[in-house]
Amino acid sequence: MEILQEYKDIRDGNDCLLFNYLGLIKVNHELYVVLHVDAVRGGWTGNPNNAISEVFTDYEEALDRMNDIKNSI
DSSP, X not given: OEEEEEEEEEEEOSSSEEEEEEEEEEEETXXXXXXXXXXXXXXXXXXXXXXXXXXXXXXXXXXXXXHHHHHHO
């Protein structure tokens, strides 16, 4: 397994901090995973954490998906 690309973003929200992490992981020569983890930190938020993973058999499709998510953050 190998992390091919990653993106981290931390920014201020409405009285909280927003965390986003994206990773493009190569599992083997024909399997790729895009991982998106986001978290919110602030006293009133309940501090939720979310993780979504998507599996691809094509590197370009996985990379496109990662970039789509990155552009929507």
